Amino acid sequence: MKIAGFQKLTLLDYPSKVACILFTQGCNFKCPYCQNSGLIGHENEVLIPEEEIFEYLKKRKGVLDGVVVSGGEPTVQKDLAIFIKKVKEMGFLVKLDTNGSNPDLLKKLIDEKLVDYIAMDIKNILTLYKEVAGVSPSVNKLEESINLIKNSGIDHEFRTTIIKNIHDINKIKKICEYVDGDTFFLQNFEQSENVCDKKLESFSTEELIKINKIIKKEFPNVTVRRI
Numbered sequence: 473m474k475i476a477g478f479q480k481l482t483l484l485d486y487p488s489k490v491a492c493i494l495f496t497q498g499c500n501f502k503c504p505y506c507q508n509s510g511l512i513g514h515e516n517e518v519l520i521p522e523e524e525i526f527e528y529l530k531k532r533k534g535v536l537d538g539v540v541v542s543g544g545e546p547t548v549q550k551d552l553a554i555f556i557k558k559v560k561e562m563g564f565l566v567k568l569d570t571n572g573s574n575p576d577l578l579k580k581l582i583d584e585k586l587v588d589y590i591a592m593d594i595k596n597i598l599t600l601y602k603e604v605a606g607v608s609p610s611v612n613k614l615e616e617s618i619n620l621i622k623n624s625g626i627d628h629e630f631r632t633t634i635i636k637n638i639h640d641i642n643k644i645k646k647i648c649e650y651v652d653g654d655t656f657f658l659q660n661f662e663q664s665e666n667v668c669d670k671k672l673e674s675f676s677t678e679e680l681i682k683i684n685k686i687i688k689k690e691f692p693n694v695t696v697r698r699i
């Protein structure tokens with residue numbers, strides 16, 4: 473598997489777990505707000521050998537609870553299931569971060585009990601992905617992934633990075649409808665040196681409080697982060 477980044481410890485990326493996180497190389501989306509834009513393209517970049525990760529994990533048995541597989545988009549990796557299986561055989565929990573574009577692979581991972589937690593990004597109204605993901609993925613596939621995850625019986629969350637220039641309150645409400653009643657986080661966009669589009673803006677604290685108030689009335693399951 474193509475691994476372009478590895479963080480030995482994270483207390484933030486796997487809810488209630490102590491984990492490490494690895495970032496796979498490449499993505500099938502081109503989000504202008506991507507915080508990991510360095511992982512997209514750059515096929516000649518030096519990658520981290522899988523053996524290095526397994527060596528580290530061997531030494532961390534009993535210390536780490538799990539491994540977060542993030543990206544890039546992990547499901548574009550052809551050998552993702554094989555890699556995860558090895559991690560599971562070592563006794564670690566696995567959390568997968570995904571953009572939901574590959575429901576077939578998600579189904580395989582769920583059916584074979586290879587994932588313990590899935591976090592899926594819902595980037596926009598499903599028919600309007602182009603304006604935020606730079607591509608127009610199959611709406612059917614995105615819906616399939618949402619339904620698979622909702623009904624998987626495993627821990628999961630959905631989340632949307634909300635961007636002031638793109639997501640108005642009506643769009644946000646519409647996105648919330650896709651996962652009504654399920655765990656859903658709205659997280660404020662943050663501009664940074666890794667973000668390609670420097671014109672994108674985050675919501676102010678006051679605006680987030682307002683959004684939170686409106687959304688909570690209709691969707692009490694939704695949590696607005698970074699207020």
Ligand code: SF4
Nearest residue numbers: 499501503506544571
């Ligand atoms: S799907 Fe994720 S990794 Fe891929 S471009 Fe978008 S934000 Fe970046």
